[in-house]
Amino acid sequence: MKITVITSSAHRNGTSSMMADEFIRGAKEAGHEIFRFDAAFKNIHPCIGCAKCQTGDKGCVFKDDMQELNPHLLDADLIVLVSPIYYFDVNGQMKVTIDRFFANNMALYGATKRFALITTMSDPAFAAEGANTTFKLIADLYKWDVVGIINAENSSDVEALKKTDFLKKAYEFGRSI
Numbered sequence: 001m002k003i004t005v006i007t008s009s010a011h012r013n014g015t016s017s018m019m020a021d022e023f024i025r026g027a028k029e030a031g032h033e034i035f036r037f038d039a040a041f042k043n044i045h046p047c048i049g050c051a052k053c054q055t056g057d058k059g060c061v062f063k064d065d066m067q068e069l070n071p072h073l074l075d076a077d078l079i080v081l082v083s084p085i086y087y088f089d090v091n092g093q094m095k096v097t098i099d100r101f102f103a104n105n106m107a108l109y110g111a112t113k114r115f116a117l118i119t120t121m122s123d124p125a126f127a128a129e130g131a132n133t134t135f136k137l138i139a140d141l142y143k144w145d146v147v148g149i150i151n152a153e154n155s156s157d158v159e160a161l162k163k164t165d166f167l168k169k170a171y172e173f174g175r176s177i
């Protein structure tokens, strides 16, 4: 299976990056092909809603690093979003990246895809309710199959995360895909 993992934290070795590492480790052991896109280190312009991407065949007006991600959105069997929770939702870089899915709408609607979400946060899991809702609504919109949500609660930093069993859960999730 082709799996596209999109991370969004600027903490290169932070909690969500570590969750992505463990998911990928498991998924690779299970024989899957991984493409990892670390959105926080990419140049991605926010969508400005000009809708030029919906007319003609030139795609988005911004020819930035989404050009690297787009083919991996289209050919992925599974797309995994991995984000820290910022103010009860995915962080800004993840949202900017998701908004740019718009230029691929026609190809993404109804495409046979699985979809998963991994979040990390300081607070108990209620903090991820916004992100979980957004994620499920996107899955409904595109008619993608939700195969997993891991909300790594009480994980303000790597030391706190290591005291939980969420890294193991991320690995096992990857291994079970």
Ligand SMILES: Cc1cc2nc3c(=O)[nH]c(=O)nc-3n(C[C@H](O)[C@H](O)[C@H](O)COP(=O)(O)O)c2cc1C
Pocket: 009, 010, 011, 013, 014, 015, 016, 017, 083, 084, 085, 086, 087, 088, 089, 120, 121, 122, 123, 124, 127, 155, 156, 157
């Ligand atoms: C701007 C900002 C907003 C945050 N908002 C929340 C929040 O609403 N709820 C929460 O539980 N943690 C919140 N956090 C904490 C992070 O989600 C947490 O530290 C997470 O482990 C960071 O992941 P990272 O190491 O992958 O960047 C926030 C952190 C920042 C910097």
